[in-house]
Amino acid sequence: xxxxxxxxxxxxxxxxxxxxxxxxxxxxxxxxxxxxxxxxxxxxxxxxxxxxxxxxxxxxxxxxxxxxxxxxxxxxxxxxxxxxxxxxxxxxxxxxxxxxxxxxxxxxxxxxxxxxxxxxxxxxxxxxxxxxxxxxxxxxxxxxxxxxxxxxxxxxxxxxxxxxxxxxxxxxxxxxxxxxxxxxxxxxxxxxxxxxxxxxxxxxxxxxxxxxxxxxxxxxxxxxxxxxxxxxxxxxxxxxxxxxxxxxxxxxxxxxxxxxxxxxxxxxxxxxxxxxxxxxxxxxxxxxxxxxxxxxxxxxxxxxxxxxxxxxxx
Amino acid sequence: xxxxxxxxxxxxxxxxxxxxxxxxxxxxxxxxxxxxxxxxxxxxxxxxxxxxxxxxxxxxxxxxxxxxxxxxxxxxxxxxxxxxxxxxxxxxxxxxxxxxxxxxxxxxxxxxxxxxxxxxxxxxxxxxxxxxxxxxxxxxxxxxxxxxxxxxxxxxxxxxxxxxxxxxxxxxxxxxxxxxxxxxxxxxxxxxxxxxxxxxxxxxxxxxxxxxxxxxxxxxxxxxxxxxxxxxxxxxxxxxxxxxxxxxxxxxxxxxxxxxxxxxxxxxxxxxxxxxxxxxxxxxxxxxxxxxxxxxx
Numbered sequence: 001x002x003x004x005x006x007x008x009x010x011x012x013x014x015x016x017x018x019x020x021x022x023x024x025x026x027x028x029x030x031x032x033x034x035x036x037x038x039x040x041x042x043x044x045x046x047x048x049x050x051x052x053x054x055x056x057x058x059x060x061x062x063x064x065x066x067x068x069x070x071x072x073x074x075x076x077x078x079x080x081x082x083x084x085x086x087x088x089x090x091x092x093x094x095x096x097x098x099x100x101x102x103x104x105x106x107x108x109x110x111x112x113x114x115x116x117x118x119x120x121x122x123x124x125x126x127x128x129x130x131x132x133x134x135x136x137x138x139x140x141x142x143x144x145x146x147x148x149x150x151x152x153x154x155x156x157x158x159x160x161x162x163x164x165x166x167x168x169x170x171x172x173x174x175x176x177x178x179x180x181x182x183x184x185x186x187x188x189x190x191x192x193x194x195x196x197x198x199x200x201x202x203x204x205x206x207x208x209x210x211x212x213x214x215x216x217x218x219x220x221x222x223x224x225x226x227x228x229x230x231x232x233x234x235x236x237x238x239x240x241x242x243x244x245x246x247x248x249x250x251x252x253x254x255x256x257x258x259x260x261x262x263x264x265x266x267x268x269x270x271x272x273x274x275x276x277x278x279x280x281x282x283x284x285x286x287x288x289x290x291x292x293x294x295x296x297x298x299x300x301x302x303x304x305x306x307x308x309x310x311x312x313x314x
Numbered sequence: 315x316x317x318x319x320x321x322x323x324x325x326x327x328x329x330x331x332x333x334x335x336x337x338x339x340x341x342x343x344x345x346x347x348x349x350x351x352x353x354x355x356x357x358x359x360x361x362x363x364x365x366x367x368x369x370x371x372x373x374x375x376x377x378x379x380x381x382x383x384x385x386x387x388x389x390x391x392x393x394x395x396x397x398x399x400x401x402x403x404x405x406x407x408x409x410x411x412x413x414x415x416x417x418x419x420x421x422x423x424x425x426x427x428x429x430x431x432x433x434x435x436x437x438x439x440x441x442x443x444x445x446x447x448x449x450x451x452x453x454x455x456x457x458x459x460x461x462x463x464x465x466x467x468x469x470x471x472x473x474x475x476x477x478x479x480x481x482x483x484x485x486x487x488x489x490x491x492x493x494x495x496x497x498x499x500x501x502x503x504x505x506x507x508x509x510x511x512x513x514x515x516x517x518x519x520x521x522x523x524x525x526x527x528x529x530x531x532x533x534x535x536x537x538x539x540x541x542x543x544x545x546x547x548x549x550x551x552x553x554x555x556x557x558x559x560x561x562x563x564x565x566x567x568x569x570x571x572x573x574x575x576x577x578x579x580x581x582x583x584x585x586x587x588x589x590x591x592x593x594x595x596x597x598x599x600x601x602x603x604x605x606x607x608x609x610x611x
Binding site for chain 2: 059123129142184250269287297
């Protein structure tokens with residue numbers, strides 16, 4: 001080690017930097033320790049995926065069992081289903097999320113009536129305030145077969161009742177709707193913050209040149225929001241194989257009938273761990289998920305970097 | 315006074331289209347809350363007979379009285395949630411802003427390395443199982459308040475928001491204070507934090523929402539009924555009410571005389587209540603506080 005450092009002419013004055021900025025390092029310390037304990041140390045726990053977990057041995061003392069956890073995962077036969085569900089739901093969330101969030105931010109920004117803007121913005125943000133438990137209760141209120149408001153309305157129009165909790169095919173629409181309902185208000189504020197940070201002179205100049213309001217949206221606002229969008233989309237792509245656990249767990253509950261269309265990797269891992277207590281296999285499923293996410297985000301980030309380095313996340 | 319401009323046709327059409335779309339979406343956002351609230355104020359017999367109402371009928375506060383008749387569990391859950399939210403939010407905001415401030419300091423040569431050290435945890439994780447094992451076996455989170463506070467205390471996302479906001483505060487403020495002999499912690503607390511009110515409001519709201527709405531950690535770590543958080547308590551109430559209804563239906567017994575349906579809705583309103591009232595106080599800071607920026611730089 002000593003040889004290496006002496007070979008390089010501009011010595012990195014490691015200790016000198018550390019001494020000079022010791023107080024900044026001290027301020028970083030709590031977060032660094034936190035992340036070490038709650039993120040980096042658990043990363044070493046992925047060895048569990050290759051172990052036959054025994055209580056007495058703990059994470060590091062249990063005997064190795066090669067790939068048999070992964071074999072068990074494959075023979076369980078659900079892996080493809082949950083992977084496909086997680087991926088497709090997230091693609092829909094990302095795609096529609098951008099349209100809804102950016103769209104409402106742009107429209108909110110154009111509204112002339114301040115009061116209308118303030119009220120609607122507050123209302124749109126309201127769903128973000130509730131937990132998925134409450135959202136689940138709301139779902140029950142609306143879609144309950146015997147007493148739900150939805151069937152109320154259907155019956156009033158002479159249509160028959162609709163039993164959502166027995167119709168797996170309808171769930172993708174419900175889940176996507178719920179997600180957009182809960183997320184759009186929050187997401188639109190992120191874009192709105194970006195819009196307020198834009199150079200106003202640019203818009204004034206465009207007005208003087210005779211650009212219409214629609215043209216300004218099309219040629220000025222939307223292109224200026226692309227950097228913000230890229231950060232959000234790339235971050236979402238990094239989680240494209242992670243399901244929103246609360247959304248799926250609290251609204252679907254444990255219904256075997258709905259499982260094919262609503263089971264995602266996260267609910268699958270959770271049930272393996274908590275209900276079946278199958279630590280090795282659930283760790284294997286978790287590792288599979290993390291590796292998939294990691295590969296996807298690296299590929300996407302590299303592609304983006306090649307196209308335009310400014311938009312890359314890292 | 316600004317000169318009143320003539321509103322062009324294009325501006326008008328944007329406003330009409332925008333007004334209609336935004337107005338409709340806002341209504342869709344409001345509607346479920348309205349439905350829950352009126353259902354909670356409806357008489358149980360009417361709910362059973364006619365279903366959940368669209369317009370208020372058979373007004374009754376019976377369900378609330380029933381919820382509050384045996385208030386110990388609710389009061390306890392409120393106590394747990396409020397204390398966890400207050401402690402957790404303060405710690406979480408302090409941690410995110412302090413870390414964000416250091417990483418926003420251009421004179422700190424290792425800022426990019428540390429940024430990536432934090433950011434990497436959003437790219438790769440050990441997954442639920444090792445994390446859960448660590449918390450239960452080695453950190454003893456079972457039935458401890460630590461288990462309700464620590465898991466939500468630090469979020470890389472909030473740290474990035476803090477960093478981006480603080481990068482917008484002129485570096486001269488820190489530099490000149492440094493020349494005057496102030497140390498970094500003093501600069502952060504005495505100068506930077508007072509300039510960061512929009513950020514504090516934004517992060518404070520996020521953290522408060524995360525803690526208030528947490529049922530997940532409670533479900534994972536708490537088995538002691540006296541320590542249930544409000545949301546987990548609600549989840550249990552909804553679940554047990556549902557279980558009672560199914561048993562009653564299957565066995566053909568009459569439903570218990572407890573107004574289950576309206577009580578569920580009343581509990582939902584009680585569990586959501588206070589946090590929604592927080593919003594008007596922080597709303598004016600919101601757009602200013604929520605700037606996101608790059609990880610690097």
